[in-house]
Amino acid sequence: MPKPPLITLLTDFGLADYYVAAMKGVILGICPDACLVDISHEIRAFGIEEAAIVLGQAYCCFPQGTIHVVVVDPGVGSARRPLLVEAAGHFFIGPDNGALTVPMDRDHRFKAREINAVRYFGRPVSNTFHGRDVFAPIAAHLAGGVSPSKMGRRISDPMRLDFGGPVQEANGCWTGRVLYIDRFGNLVTNFRVADATEIASRGFEMLVGSTTVVRYSEAYASVPAGQAFVISGSSGYLEVSVNKGDASQMTRAEAGSSVTLIFS
Amino acid sequence: MPKPPLITLLTDFGLADYYVAAMKGVILGICPDACLVDISHEIRAFGIEEAAIVLGQAYCCFPQGTIHVVVVDPGVGSARRPLLVEAAGHFFIGPDNGALTVPMDRDHRFKAREINAVRYFGRPVSNTFHGRDVFAPIAAHLAGGVSPSKMGRRISDPMRLDFGGPVQEANGCWTGRVLYIDRFGNLVTNFRVADATEIASRGFEMLVGSTTVVRYSEAYASVPAGQAFVISGSSGYLEVSVNKGDASQMTRAEAGSSVTLIFS
Amino acid sequence: MPKPPLITLLTDFGLADYYVAAMKGVILGICPDACLVDISHEIRAFGIEEAAIVLGQAYCCFPQGTIHVVVVDPGVGSARRPLLVEAAGHFFIGPDNGALTVPMDRDHRFKAREINAVRYFGRPVSNTFHGRDVFAPIAAHLAGGVSPSKMGRRISDPMRLDFGGPVQEANGCWTGRVLYIDRFGNLVTNFRVADATEIASRGFEMLVGSTTVVRYSEAYASVPAGQAFVISGSSGYLEVSVNKGDASQMTRAEAGSSVTLIFS
Numbered sequence: 028m029p030k031p032p033l034i035t036l037l038t039d040f041g042l043a044d045y046y047v048a049a050m051k052g053v054i055l056g057i058c059p060d061a062c063l064v065d066i067s068h069e070i071r072a073f074g075i076e077e078a079a080i081v082l083g084q085a086y087c088c089f090p091q092g093t094i095h096v097v098v099v100d101p102g103v104g105s106a107r108r109p110l111l112v113e114a115a116g117h118f119f120i121g122p123d124n125g126a127l128t129v130p131m132d133r134d135h136r137f138k139a140r141e142i143n144a145v146r147y148f149g150r151p152v153s154n155t156f157h158g159r160d161v162f163a164p165i166a167a168h169l170a171g172g173v174s175p176s177k178m179g180r181r182i183s184d185p186m187r188l189d190f191g192g193p194v195q196e197a198n199g200c201w202t203g204r205v206l207y208i209d210r211f212g213n214l215v216t217n218f219r220v221a222d223a224t225e226i227a228s229r230g231f232e233m234l235v236g237s238t239t240v241v242r243y244s245e246a247y248a249s250v251p252a253g254q255a256f257v258i259s260g261s262s263g264y265l266e267v268s269v270n271k272g273d274a275s276q277m278t279r280a281e282a283g284s285s286v287t288l289i290f291s
Numbered sequence: 292m293p294k295p296p297l298i299t300l301l302t303d304f305g306l307a308d309y310y311v312a313a314m315k316g317v318i319l320g321i322c323p324d325a326c327l328v329d330i331s332h333e334i335r336a337f338g339i340e341e342a343a344i345v346l347g348q349a350y351c352c353f354p355q356g357t358i359h360v361v362v363v364d365p366g367v368g369s370a371r372r373p374l375l376v377e378a379a380g381h382f383f384i385g386p387d388n389g390a391l392t393v394p395m396d397r398d399h400r401f402k403a404r405e406i407n408a409v410r411y412f413g414r415p416v417s418n419t420f421h422g423r424d425v426f427a428p429i430a431a432h433l434a435g436g437v438s439p440s441k442m443g444r445r446i447s448d449p450m451r452l453d454f455g456g457p458v459q460e461a462n463g464c465w466t467g468r469v470l471y472i473d474r475f476g477n478l479v480t481n482f483r484v485a486d487a488t489e490i491a492s493r494g495f496e497m498l499v500g501s502t503t504v505v506r507y508s509e510a511y512a513s514v515p516a517g518q519a520f521v522i523s524g525s526s527g528y529l530e531v532s533v534n535k536g537d538a539s540q541m542t543r544a545e546a547g548s549s550v551t552l553i554f555s
Numbered sequence: 556m557p558k559p560p561l562i563t564l565l566t567d568f569g570l571a572d573y574y575v576a577a578m579k580g581v582i583l584g585i586c587p588d589a590c591l592v593d594i595s596h597e598i599r600a601f602g603i604e605e606a607a608i609v610l611g612q613a614y615c616c617f618p619q620g621t622i623h624v625v626v627v628d629p630g631v632g633s634a635r636r637p638l639l640v641e642a643a644g645h646f647f648i649g650p651d652n653g654a655l656t657v658p659m660d661r662d663h664r665f666k667a668r669e670i671n672a673v674r675y676f677g678r679p680v681s682n683t684f685h686g687r688d689v690f691a692p693i694a695a696h697l698a699g700g701v702s703p704s705k706m707g708r709r710i711s712d713p714m715r716l717d718f719g720g721p722v723q724e725a726n727g728c729w730t731g732r733v734l735y736i737d738r739f740g741n742l743v744t745n746f747r748v749a750d751a752t753e754i755a756s757r758g759f760e761m762l763v764g765s766t767t768v769v770r771y772s773e774a775y776a777s778v779p780a781g782q783a784f785v786i787s788g789s790s791g792y793l794e795v796s797v798n799k800g801d802a803s804q805m806t807r808a809e810a811g812s813s814v815t816l817i818f819s
Contacts, residue, residue, distance in 0.1 A: 029587050035576065041474035042306070042570070043333035045349035045526070048299065051328045052352035059293050059354070063328075064579045064591075069571035072475055073535060085573035088580035088687065090587070101535055104510025154510040156525035159352065210569035211600055246632025246682035261684035262573070271601060271629055305738035306570070307597035309613035309790070312563065315592045316616035323557050323618070327592070336739055337799060365799055368774025418774040420789035423616065 028092035031060045032170035035089065037082055038098045038158065039070040046156070050096070050163040053149060057167035066095070073101040075126050077282070079188055080207045080215070082119075083129030084262040091116035096158075096166045097126045104154035109142035109161050110185055111169075111178050118175070120166050122157070125188040132187070139185040144178045193218055193288065201288040205235065205280050206264065212273030216286045218265040226257060226265070230291030233257055235267055236278030247271075292356035295324045296434035299353065301346055302362045302422065303334040310420070314360070314427040317413060321431035330359070337365040339390050341546070343452055344471050344479070346383075347393030348526040355380035360422075360430045361390045368418035373406035373425050374449055375433075375442050382439070384430050386421070389452040396451070403449040408442045457482055457552065465552040469499065469544050470528065476537030480550050482529040490521060490529070494555030497521055499531055500542030511535075556620035560586060560698035563617065565594040565610055566626045566686065567602055574684070578624070578691040581677060585695035594623070601629040603654050605810070607716055608735050608743070610647075611657030612790040619644035624686075624694045625654045632682035637670035637689050638713055639697075639706050646703070648694050650685070653716040660715070667713040672706045721746055721816065729816040733763065733808050734792065740801030744814045746793040754785060754793070758819030761785055763795055764806030775799075 034054060040046035047068050054061055066085045070078045078099040086095050100122045108123040114130035114137035121127060123141070131137045142161070145152075147168045149160040165178060193203035207215040214235060226243050233240040242256040250256045252271040255278065260266035267274045267286075274280075298318060304310040311332050318325055330349045334342045342363040350359050364386045372387040378394035378401035385391060387405070395401045406425070409416075411432045413424040429442060457467035471479040478499060490507050497504040506520040514520045516535040519542065524530035531538045531550075538544075562582060568574035575596050582589055594613045598606045606627040614623050628650045636651040642658035642665035649655060651669070659665045670689070673680075675696045677688040693706060721731035735743040742763060754771050761768040770784040778784045780799040783806065788794035795802045795814075802808075 029583070031587065033583055033587070035580075039474075041333075042329075043331055044473045045330060045345050045352075046473075048328060048330040048349045049352040049525075052299075052349065052354070052357070055293070055297055055326065055328070056352075056354035059295065059297070059326075062583065062587075064576060064583070065570075066573060066576040067571055069569075081573050085576045085580065088573075088577040088584075090580070090584035093580070102512055105512030153523075153525045155522065159525065209572045209574075210567075248630055248633030258683060259681075261577075261681045261687065273600075303738075305597075306593075307595055308737045309594060309609050309616075310737075312592060312594040312613045313616040313789075316563075316613065316618070316621070319557070319561055319590065319592070320616075320618035323559065323561070323590075336801075366776050369776030417787075417789045419786060423789065 028170070029090050031062045032058060033062050033064065033089060033093045034166050034170055035064045035066050035085070035093060035095045036068070037066040037070070037078060037085070037095065038068050039072050039074055039078065040068050040098070040158070042068050046158065049156070049159045053159055053163040054167040057164055058171045061167065061170050070099055073099065075099050075124050076188055077207065078126040079128045082126065086117055086130060087115070089117070094118040094120065094166050094169055096162050097121035098158040098162055099126055100124070100157060103157050109157065109165070111140045111142050111165065111175055112185065113138045113175060118169060120162050123186050125186045127185065128188040131185065139182050140175065140179040141182050142179045147173065147178070190217055203286045203288065205282055205284045205286060208275045208282055212269070212275035213260070214267040214274050214278065214280055215260055215262065215264050216266065218286070218288065220259040220263050220265060223259045223265060232289045232291070233267065234287040234289070236280035236284055238278040240267055292434070293354050295326045296322060297326050297328065297353060297357045298430050298434055299328045299330050299349070299357060299359045300332070301330040301334070301342055301349070301359065302332045303336050303338055303342065304332050304362070304422070306332050310422065313420070313423045317423055317427040318431040321428055322435045325431065325434050334363055337363065339363050339388050340452055341471065342390040343392045346390065350381055350394060351379070353381070358382040358384065358430050358433055360426050361385035362422040362426055363390055364388070364421060367421050373421065373429070375404045375406050375429065375439060376449065377402045377439060382433060384426050387450050389450045391449065392452045395449065402439070403446050404439065404443040405446045406443045411437065411442070454481060467550045467552065469546055469548045469550060472539045472546055476533070476539035477524070478531040478538050478542065478544055479524055479526065479528050480530065482550070482552065484523040484527050484529060487523045487529060496553045496555070497531065498551040498553070500544035500548055502542040504531055556698070557618050559588045559590045561590045561592065561617060561621045562694050562698055563592045563594050563613070563621060563623045564596070565598065565606055565613070565623065566596050567598040567600050567606065568596050568626070568686070570596050574686065577684070577687045581687055581691040582695040585692055586699045589695065589698050598627055601627065603627050603652050604716055605735065606654040607656045610654065614645055614658060615643070617645070622646040622648065622694050622697055624690050625649035626686040626690055627654055628652070628685060631685050637685065637693070639668045639670050639693065639703060640713065641666045641703060646697060648690050648697070651714050653714045655713065656716040656718070659713065666703070667710050668703065668707040669710045670707045675701065675706070718745060731814045731816065733810055733812045733814060736803045736810055740797070740803035741788070742795040742802050742806065742808050743788055743790065743792050744794065746814070746816065748787040748791050748793060751787045751793060760817045760819070761795065762815040762817070764808035764812055766806040768795055
């Protein structure tokens with residue numbers, strides 16, 4: 028574990044309300060030397076898949092032993108389980124709803140536990156804010172040295188989302204989709220960067236929204252301003268971008284929009 | 292006081308401008324090991340009551356000895372006093388305009404001081420940015436070990452807002468109001484959670500905006516998606532919520548909207 | 556250098572995506588005790604001049620030895636150089652595109668280096684995210700004690716923006732412009748606070764957007780609510796403000812709008 032212990036927060040709480048601060052206050056009350064880093068609190072309300080994607084982009088930038096707390100929790104107060112996952116040398120804490128899918132997909136030797144160590148919970152535990160009452164204190168006690176094995180029993184069936192890779196159609200073309208749109212309007216698709224070599228070497232057409240993209244580039248700056256192109260994104264997926272422009276506006280694509288790839 | 296010293300910031304400065312960073316730079320220049328936590332900087336511009344409510348929700352999640360700096364300051368540059376309040380084991384610093392009301396309401400043994408220790412102020416003190424020039428350096432010196440008594444003389448008349456609890460009307464119903472609307476559209480009312488037992492056990496109608504709510508629930512997940520209900524909120528007030536929906540949109544209520552409670 | 560080392564971040568990345576967190580994770584992986592402070596991540600996408608202005612307002616609030624990382628980088632992946640500047644006792648790191656202009660303008664003895672110490676870069680270096688792969692690790696190694704001279708050779712021609720002070724017209728009036736509009740709608744002009752004495756002592760008319768402002772005040776609170784006036788801003792420029800109002804809305808001025816000053 029890093030010294031000082033490092034805890035990240037990823038939620039759909041926004042930054043206007045007191046929710047994020049409440050979690051930080053609880054953590055620092057238990058583990059005063061924790062270093063807290065926000066990943067994002069602007070996940071769409073109840074956007075579990077979006078949280079999973081952003082977590083998958085972010086966690087691997089942090090040192091091993093980091094504790095990532097992910098609270099997008101439409102099922103708070105229901106029977107959904109609180110989860111602690113160890114994967115790829117990191118710790119992940121949050122409700123068992125699929126938001127922790129990516130590290131489990133990437134490290135098949137992950138260990139998942141159902142958190143039931145009520146002695147480490149806040150008191151009383153509300154029905155509406157387990158970020159403050161369950162996940163924050165568990166993260167803080169873990170950071171403070173409590174063993175993961177004290178947090179609950181191993182389980183083998185944590186919920187995992189199926190992001191679905193691109194699918195080859197009968198006519199030979201591939202159909203994928205837009206996973207995520209970033210601040211700059213870049214369209215993060217579910218085509219992997221590993222496919223870039225084939226795309227770059229063969230002619231192709233990528234249909235997304237109202238636009239047909241036919242160019243691949245290794246860098247924004249190599250493409251004339253205002254032109255759409257495919258690029259290997261920093262998070263491991265192919266992205267559709269516009270140099271000094273906004274691909275989302277140009278193509279009118281949205282998260283979930285279908286993406287069709289046709290090799291020439 | 293926690294080690295390292297813990298300082299929170301609550302302002303209406305937003306996150307786009309340099310104002311919040313200026314305060315943090317000043318604090319860390321004086322007290323380099325301070326741990327800084329943002330409560331919110333998205334308080335509506337000049338929204339003193341909103342700041343008071345968010346402070347009341349947040350401060351009690353932090354450990355005793357935390358220093359909370361609250362700067363929503365439409366009167367900056369006028370004769371309004373700078374204030375240091377000790378209450379409930381916490382410290383509160385900000386202009387004397389009512390934003391520190393809740394901790395004083397909750398701890399009647401509070402001590403309030405008019406800050407006049409100009410030797411701890413930044414130099415020169417501007418007329419427009421006391422967050423940087425007065426409140427941040429005072430917080431940092433307090434965190435660094437200067438005694439509260441060195442900051443100024445005790446006063447007995449700090450400004451306090453009257454949030455006004457619900458009022459019983461001649462016809463027996465109760466009239467309250469919406470204090471605050473959070474990111475999820477939950478309507479935080481000024482009915483206290485302590486009233487939940489009576490509400491839950493008796494039939495009731497709660498009229499808010501365009502909607503009549505007749506259901507009480509202890510958890511979002513127990514109510515069908517899309518249905519409005521009353522719930523005991525995490526911050527001590529009754530809230531009107533919609534499971535997986537937005538009560539603010541459904542009811543068209545706003546902060547300040549009246550809420551009428553009628554027992555059957 | 557402060558202990559713990561202090562690193563600020565100023566970008567156009569927004570707070571919704573994983574980009575800012577990626578930079579922080581990289582920094583903390585290299586320099587675990589770094590203290591990280593956000594200046595702003597809400598710079599308009601590709602807004603180099605806006606970043607330069609906000610940096611100029613913010614850096615001087617931090618203690619000497621602070622490392623400021625400024626990544627507004629429309630040219631990422633092109634031949635634009637990565638830059639390390641020492642000026643006014645601070646360190647500045649970012650692409651060589653003008654965003655670091657203000658500290659160089661203020662300290663003519665600045666030292667600029669082209670960063671080429673690839674042994675301190677992340678691996679591999681992407682073409683799209685030098686914030687994570689170049690600037691964050693360089694800042695972290697600098698914070699960890701690597702000498703600036705190890706980061707690259709001195710250069711004499713870093714790119715600098717010309718903000719252009721106000722210009723006197725043939726008819727004797729001065730023409731400046733709106734540099735920046737803050738959250739409160741205050742119009743930050745490029746007239747310097749040093750000119751305030753003359754403005755305050757002589758009658759004047761300042762034309763901005765649809766409004767003619769004729770009043771100077773040292774404090775918001777001295778002016779009736781809703782009236783526009785000129786004030787000495789906290790960042791060293793004259794600003795047009797409206798007490799308890801929004802000067803941007805009232806005048807319909809925007810960043811870049813011309814400002815005409817006529818002495819009576």
